[in-house]
Amino acid sequence: MGAEIGNALNAADGEAQYDEKAKRLLGNKIILAYILINTMDEFRGMRPQDVVSYIEGEPFISTVPVEPGMTNAEEKTDSGSVKAGPRIVGLNTENMEVNEGLIRFDIIFYVRMKDGVSQVIVNLEAQKDEPKSYYILDRAVFYVSRLVSSQKERDFVKTNYSDIKKVFSIWVCMNMDENCMDYIHLTDDKQLGSYQWRGRLDLVNIVLIGIANEIPERDEKYELHRLLGTLLSMELSVAEKLEIMETEYRIPIDDGIREDVRVMCNLSQGIFERGEAKGEARGEARGEARIILSLYKNGYTVEQIASVSDKTIEEVEAVIRRSETGGLQEGSVHVTDR
Secondary structure: OOHHHHHHHHHHHHHHHHHHHHHHHOHHHHHHHHHHHHOOOOHOOOHHHHHHHHEEEEEEEOOOOOOOOOOOOOOOOOOEEEEEEOOOOOOOOOOOOOOOOOEEEEEEEEEEEOOOOOEEEEEEEEEEEOOOOOOHHHHHHHHHHHHHHOOOOOOOOOHHHHHHOEEEEEEEEEOOOOOOEEEEEEEOOOOOOOOOOOOOOOOOOEEEEEEEOOOOOOOHHHHHHHHHHHOOOOOOHHHHHHHHHHHHHHOOOOOOHHHHHHHHHHHHHHHHHHHHHHHEEEEEHHHHHHHHHHHHHHOOOHHHHHHHHHOOOHHHHHHHHHHHHOOOOOOEEEEEEE
């Protein structure tokens, strides 16, 4: 069991490193520029190189907590004085630290609009697939709400709610059935009368981007999906990724990008190999369990089955017990580890 725990921790560490490299790659300003061009009307049709200049400072990657009271928390200096928290509110990523409890924004940054005055706060989240334990739109609503509420006393003070900055929460989900993109925002659906309430419907914006397993063909409508699919692919080689980035998207390949792509490819290969091994082990376990149950149903004793199957009596009894209580079903057969 010690070796299995070690393997599990190594696998978790490998996936955490892959996630961090992926977020660093997505957090490169030229990549963010492509995303902004394809998700915000303000920059649509512009050259990515020009949009880069509107991204202020360096994006915060996996550093800003989502939790209320911590996103915009004050910090104590060494001298004991208090200073304001990070200028940018971000999400704690799925943490690199196995025992770290905070949830953080993946990537968060400010974008200056073309008028040179107004700003937008953008949050970018990357998901391996669409989560099964909750609805991703519900999580996106929570995140975008935090991006708004955490501005109080940082981007606006007291009751100056008209100073709230527009926020975008952009979610990239891999391993989807199709390439897709949805824009979710506020609308004014009048129920009675025609009174024009003052205020901005453009403050809250969510973009959900689905990336299919197969990288789409080179086509203008798939520009963003092809780029993101290339960056996050677990099948393309380093050379293939860099060639698409450089020749199709004119992305300058510096040493940092090259290294992140190389490490991601190495880590993805390890993750793939562990997944194959795990799948083979599950298949062997299911086969062994079926044999044990077949022998039991044909009148063999537990002792006889243990003898011919090279299992302990306790392991055989556990398989039979799970079967009798409904625990053994197609695709979910278990055999106790020795």
